[in-house]
Amino acid sequence: MRLSRERLRGPLAGKVETISGQTLSSCYQCGKCSAGCPLEDAMDVLPHQVIRDLQLGREEQALAAGAIWLCAACHTCAARCPRGVDLSRIMEALRAVRLRRGLGPPDQTALPGEAPQQLLVSFLRKYVG
Ligand code: SF4
Ligand code: SF4
Numbered sequence: 108m109r110l111s112r113e114r115l116r117g118p119l120a121g122k123v124e125t126i127s128g129q130t131l132s133s134c135y136q137c138g139k140c141s142a143g144c145p146l147e148d149a150m151d152v153l154p155h156q157v158i159r160d161l162q163l164g165r166e167e168q169a170l171a172a173g174a175i176w177l178c179a180a181c182h183t184c185a186a187r188c189p190r191g192v193d194l195s196r197i198m199e200a201l202r203a204v205r206l207r208r209g210l211g212p213p214d215q216t217a218l219p220g221e222a223p224q225q226l227l228v229s230f231l232r233k234y235v236g
Pocket of ligand 1 (some may be wrong): 133134135136137138141155158184187188189191192193
């Protein structure tokens with residue numbers, strides 16, 4: 108697929124950048140974020156793939172990812188990222204867009220059986236408000 112400014116700056120990508128304060132084009136898909144993510148086993152889409160979907164204009168795919176609800180905002184990815192991208196803010200922005208559209212988590216999004224405590228706390232924050 109050919110990359111173009113239009114694809115990189117689709118409406119959802121622009122909105123996510125505004126809400127998150129992150130620059131999607133900074134990510135060069137090295138995968139270091141996903142390799143260090145404690146929840147990557149439970150995620151349907153890996154964290155760096157969520158960014159890729161946004162970079163390529165696959166907006167519905169990015170919004171439908173259960174991974175955005177499983178992110179525990181632990182910031183491990185941000186600490187590992189050589190480009191200074193804070194993925195938890197991108198995940199949070201995608202959740203905000205879904206909620207503003209009157210949508211919650213996709214039906215298949217479930218808490219993994221052996222969840223780290225951090226995820227339990229973040230789930231409570233997301234679902235109890
Ligand atoms: S670590 Fe940073 S640059 Fe590498 S894939 Fe993740 S967000 Fe992109
Ligand atoms: S902040 Fe979210 S995406 Fe990043 S490492 Fe933690 S759980 Fe994974």
